[in-house]
Amino acid sequence: MEFGLTRQEASIYQCLLGEGKVTGYEVAKLTGISRSNAYNSLANMTEKGASYLVEEGTTRKYVPVPLEEFCKNRIRRLEESKKWLVSHEPTEKTHLEGYITIEGANHILDKMRNLLSQV
Structure with a gap:
């Protein structure tokens, strides 16, 4: 699901990886x-x-894209999107005084890692 598939699609992808070439009917049954x-x-x-x-x-019939290939393709597209976003990022106009509130353990850890990488 982290690679852009819904829960149902992830379940079907796992089925395809295990079964190989199958029809939609077979996927539904499995x-x-x-x-x-x-x-x-x-x-x-x-x-x-x-x-x-x-x-x-x-x-x-449907066959899965090999897992390694699927992951590489998704990561490559994300890298391309990142390059576009960085090149089109608007410049910040003003600095706001104060502090930010970050909620959620993963978001807090991400912010800490990013701050530490800048040190």
Whole structure:
């Protein structure tokens, strides 16, 4: 899910990794997800780069993008987005006095790590 898949898509991706080439119907049976939701999720996963559609005659089957490849592709897209954001970042106009409030253990740890890396 950290790589942009919904919980349902992540479950289906895990199924594809274990089963290999399967139909939407087979995915629905193996995961317990309704067929309509399975087919919608598979279509979304193909758009997101997590699966490939293989047409064998009249049968449409799905295969997973290998895990390492999927992760590299997602990280590469994030790096490209980061470069764009940095190059288009607006300049700060004024400095506000005071302090910020950060909530949540992960956000606090992220801020601490970023501050420590600047020291």
